[in-house]
Amino acid sequence: MPFPAGDTLLILPELFLTAAASFVLLWATFVSRPRERGLAFFSIGALAATGLLLFVSARMAGTLPRSAFGGMFAMDRFGLYFKGILLLVGIVTILFSLRFISVSPYPGGEYYGLILFSTVGMLFMASGTHLASIVVALELMALSQYVLAGYFKRETKSLEASAKYFVLGAFSSGVLIYGISLVYGAAGTLSLAGIATAFTTAKPPAFLVIGIIFVGCGMFFKIASAPFHVWAPDVYEGAPTPISAFFAVGPKLAAYAIFARIFFVGFGPRAGDWSAIIAASAALTMVVGNVGALMQTNVKRLLGYSSIGHAGYALLGLLAYGDASGIGLWSILVYLLAYAFMNLGAFGLVILLESKGYAGESVDDFNGLAAKNPWLAAAMLVFLLSLAGIPPTAGFVGKYFLFSAAMKAGWFWLSLLAVLMSAVSLFYYFRIARAMYLVEGEGTLHWREEPAVSAAIALCAAGTLAMGILPGPFVQFARTCLLPFGP
Amino acid sequence: MNPSMASYLPILYFAIMAAIIPVAGLAAMSLLRPSKPTPTKLAPYECGVASPTEAFDHRFSVRYYLIAVLFVVFDVETIFLFPWAVMYHRLKLFGLVEMLVFLAILVVGYVYAWRRGALSWA
Numbered sequence: 001m002p003f004p005a006g007d008t009l010l011i012l013p014e015l016f017l018t019a020a021a022s023f024v025l026l027w028a029t030f031v032s033r034p035r036e037r038g039l040a041f042f043s044i045g046a047l048a049a050t051g052l053l054l055f056v057s058a059r060m061a062g063t064l065p066r067s068a069f070g071g072m073f074a075m076d077r078f079g080l081y082f083k084g085i086l087l088l089v090g091i092v093t094i095l096f097s098l099r100f101i102s103v104s105p106y107p108g109g110e111y112y113g114l115i116l117f118s119t120v121g122m123l124f125m126a127s128g129t130h131l132a133s134i135v136v137a138l139e140l141m142a143l144s145q146y147v148l149a150g151y152f153k154r155e156t157k158s159l160e161a162s163a164k165y166f167v168l169g170a171f172s173s174g175v176l177i178y179g180i181s182l183v184y185g186a187a188g189t190l191s192l193a194g195i196a197t198a199f200t201t202a203k204p205p206a207f208l209v210i211g212i213i214f215v216g217c218g219m220f221f222k223i224a225s226a227p228f229h230v231w232a233p234d235v236y237e238g239a240p241t242p243i244s245a246f247f248a249v250g251p252k253l254a255a256y257a258i259f260a261r262i263f264f265v266g267f268g269p270r271a272g273d274w275s276a277i278i279a280a281s282a283a284l285t286m287v288v289g290n291v292g293a294l295m296q297t298n299v300k301r302l303l304g305y306s307s308i309g310h311a312g313y314a315l316l317g318l319l320a321y322g323d324a325s326g327i328g329l330w331s332i333l334v335y336l337l338a339y340a341f342m343n344l345g346a347f348g349l350v351i352l353l354e355s356k357g358y359a360g361e362s363v364d365d366f367n368g369l370a371a372k373n374p375w376l377a378a379a380m381l382v383f384l385l386s387l388a389g390i391p392p393t394a395g396f397v398g399k400y401f402l403f404s405a406a407m408k409a410g411w412f413w414l415s416l417l418a419v420l421m422s423a424v425s426l427f428y429y430f431r432i433a434r435a436m437y438l439v440e441g442e443g444t445l446h447w448r449e450e451p452a453v454s455a456a457i458a459l460c461a462a463g464t465l466a467m468g469i470l471p472g473p474f475v476q477f478a479r480t481c482l483l484p485f486g487p
Numbered sequence: 488m489n490p491s492m493a494s495y496l497p498i499l500y501f502a503i504m505a506a507i508i509p510v511a512g513l514a515a516m517s518l519l520r521p522s523k524p525t526p527t528k529l530a531p532y533e534c535g536v537a538s539p540t541e542a543f544d545h546r547f548s549v550r551y552y553l554i555a556v557l558f559v560v561f562d563v564e565t566i567f568l569f570p571w572a573v574m575y576h577r578l579k580l581f582g583l584v585e586m587l588v589f590l591a592i593l594v595v596g597y598v599y600a601w602r603r604g605a606l607s608w609a
Contacts, residue, residue, distance in 0.1 A: 022592070026595060026598060026599060026602070029599060029603055
């Protein structure tokens with residue numbers, strides 16, 4: 001059954017990026033090591049062009065939302081919002097990687113190709129409206145990432161990260177797909193809209209709850225929320241640092257996109273079944289992430305635990321599903337944008353400091369940074385303030401709306417716990433700030449100035465501050481990108 | 488029976504047949520064949536590797552996996568080509584274009600593996 005040609009137009013950006021990724025992979029086999037920079041710039045250009053194509057095809061699609069390929073794929077503002085951020089994350093990751101890869105003993109061609117393929121998977125995730133297309137897109141993203149985690153294949157830590165990520169990722173995909181099979185058994189369809197309709201018109205069988213729990217567990221793994229978070233610090237520590245930055249932001253955002261879509265659209269009518277599970281995971285995640293980060297001396301691990309904590313905060317938004325203003329969803333959207341800026345920026349600093357081997361990963365390596373390079377220290381301070389949720393930064397705006405969404409939904413104790421845990425997080429974020437400003441540096445660390453990384457950090461700092469000082473336009477924009485709740 | 492469940496009957500039939508054929512084959516063979524066991528004959532066999540019980544303490548070339556993965560790629564290709572060929576008269580031009588896109592993607596992987604030397608057994 002041929003699909004209308006208009007359907008192909010809707011996935012044109014994704015098709016273009018797939019072709020570009022294949023091209024990078026083939027080009028990589030013809031190019032010599034010193035000329036690999038060309039591949040990186042081509043990849044950045046491809047990501048930017050995909051962004052442009054998104055804009056063009058959204059314009060040509062007319063009134064959104066538009067559904068394509070028999071309900072497999074939807075072009076709507078919710079998906080476009082995520083895709084814009086994801087493309088930006090891809091570009092920043094490649095900027096971070098330029099020097100990192102060229103001084104490493106590993107070839108860069110496949111590296112950039114895999115980042116592009118992974119981004120294709122994430123773009124399809126943001127638009128998936130059918131559990132089958134969501135799972136395929138998720139696997140495309142995840143398989144590329146297992147390889148990227150182990151890209152420094154002669155370093156034990158990198159291999160360990162890859163193996164852990166792969167084994168646990170495959171297991172969680174199994175749990176997710178098993179859950180999906182139960183949901184299919186109950187609803188008789190895999191389309192999210194169809195699932196919602198099936199659950200409103202008829203009383204679903206009891207095993208549906210088990211299916212929803214299993215799907216939820218799969219999601220909890222992908223966003224690294226407790227009790228499925230154990231892999232995150234190890235993977236972030238072992239993976240090449242630009243890839244850790246990518247992992248901490250890209251897949252998490254894409255996973256939140258499918259999480260929100262599956263639970264709001266598909267399981268919307270059964271919200272009573274899942275809200276308690278999400279509340280329990282949110283509470284546990286906030287405690288485990290923030291308390292775990294207290295004991296870390298490696299900055300990559302620390303950011304890993306902190307990103308677990310942040311996944312917990314964002315879950316609060318899902319709990320506010322019922323609010324008619326849609327605050328539950330748009331507070332997540334605002335928060336994830338803030339999260340992307342501040343987390344990428346913080347990882348960027350680690351990349352700049354990381355000169356040789358694992359030097360630059362310890363909190364002590366930040367000692368005296370303010371005296372050596374006040375601009376970098378100031379940028380890091382902005383990211384740390386934002387991660388801790390202190391105004392005037394993006395992190396404050398994000399947390400403010402999330403916590404008030406949870407309050408509006410009646411989860412007082414959870415909002416209280418979230419505020420308490422934010423206070424705990426001050427302690428470990430300020431350990432880095434203290435090292436930069438108050439401790440004398442030994443002067444052992446010599447980083448090479450890298451304009452690409454500095455530019456990416458400046459972009460992230462600008463975004464963090466802009467969202468913090470002028471949140472209005474960002475919030476207004478996010479409010480236009482909502483999903484329908486329930487059928 | 489519920490009509491939606493009835494549509495799964497062929498799968499049940501398939502599962503039953505899949506169980507009967509090997510069991511019947513093994514049973515028939517054990518009745519017909521002469522029985523002269525030697526230690527080599529009784530050792531478990533896995534293609535390529537000496538034996539699964541010994542594989543864990545022996546080194547073997549990692550290329551074995553590379554070839555296995557390439558084999559899977561073309562195996563899957565064939566699995567998709569057969570139903571496509573059978574239904575070609577109904578899929579027409581649309582099916583042809585879809586299959587060409589699918590093959591083009593596989594060719595990218597093939598050329599990549601070739602260029603990276605996966606096919607030269609050094």
